[in-house]
Amino acid sequence: MEMKRILESEDLKEEEIKEMVKKFLRDVRNGTWKSQGWPSYWTDYAVSKLALNAYSKVLAKRYNINNSYKLGNTTKLMSVNCFCPGFTQTSMTKGKGTHTADHAASLATILVLLPPHHLPTGKFFLLRNNTTFQQVANSKL
Ligand SMILES: NC(=O)c1ccc[n+]([C@@H]2O[C@H](COP(=O)([O-])OP(=O)(O)OC[C@H]3O[C@@H](n4cnc5c(N)ncnc54)[C@H](OP(=O)(O)O)[C@@H]3O)[C@@H](O)[C@H]2O)c1
Numbered sequence: 001m002e003m004k005r006i007l008e009s010e011d012l013k014e015e016e017i018k019e020m021v022k023k024f025l026r027d028v029r030n031g032t033w034k035s036q037g038w039p040s041y042w043t044d045y046a047v048s049k050l051a052l053n054a055y056s057k058v059l060a061k062r063y064n065i066n067n068s069y070k071l072g073n074t075t076k077l078m079s080v081n082c083f084c085p086g087f088t089q090t091s092m093t094k095g096k097g098t099h100t101a102d103h104a105a106s107l108a109t110i111l112v113l114l115p116p117h118h119l120p121t122g123k124f125f126l127l128r129n130n131t132t133f134q135q136v137a138n139s140k141l
Helices: 002-008 014-029 043-062 101-112
Strands: 069-071 074-076 082-084 123-126 137-140
Touching: 002 014, 014 043, 043 082
Parallel strands: 082 123
Antiparallel strands: 069 074, 123 137
16 A cells, blocks of 8 residues: 555655565565565566556656756657557467557557647556547546
């Protein structure tokens, strides 16, 4: 619960993510990861995604529109989002999945090529079964 509170905090810091990962590795080494409440399925995968999403949230906040940074004479904005392709037919899934890698990649490409001012930041995009770009759900990281 404490970990959830930290990760959901608007003031989440990079150091706190590192501490979370270190604690996970310690719990694995000590054989206490189950009793410490880490996910029981796809454990290392889930924790690595948790860290990635959390770090994306930190970066999105650091480079948000109200906190743009200067590069030479121009002000640059950076969007930081996560994109989950859903159950996709790739090597990882041994070819199983509800859609092809091409379909997932084409939607991801549309997203990253949006003009900077139309591209949101700090979002989690999830591609569900047979969704079109318009239907791609998004929520706050
Ligand atoms: N497929 C799904 O259903 C699904 C669902 C949700 C999320 N995802 C996520 O989507 C991403 C891509 O997954 P995928 O299904 O395309 O997996 P994949 O078929 O296993 O492909 C992974 C790719 O990552 C490369 N790679 C692995 N370790 C690397 C490293 N240390 N440095 C550089 N490249 C590395 C691999 O290169 P080599 O071929 O050279 O090894 C391979 O091209 C992953 O982050 C996965 O978690 C996939």
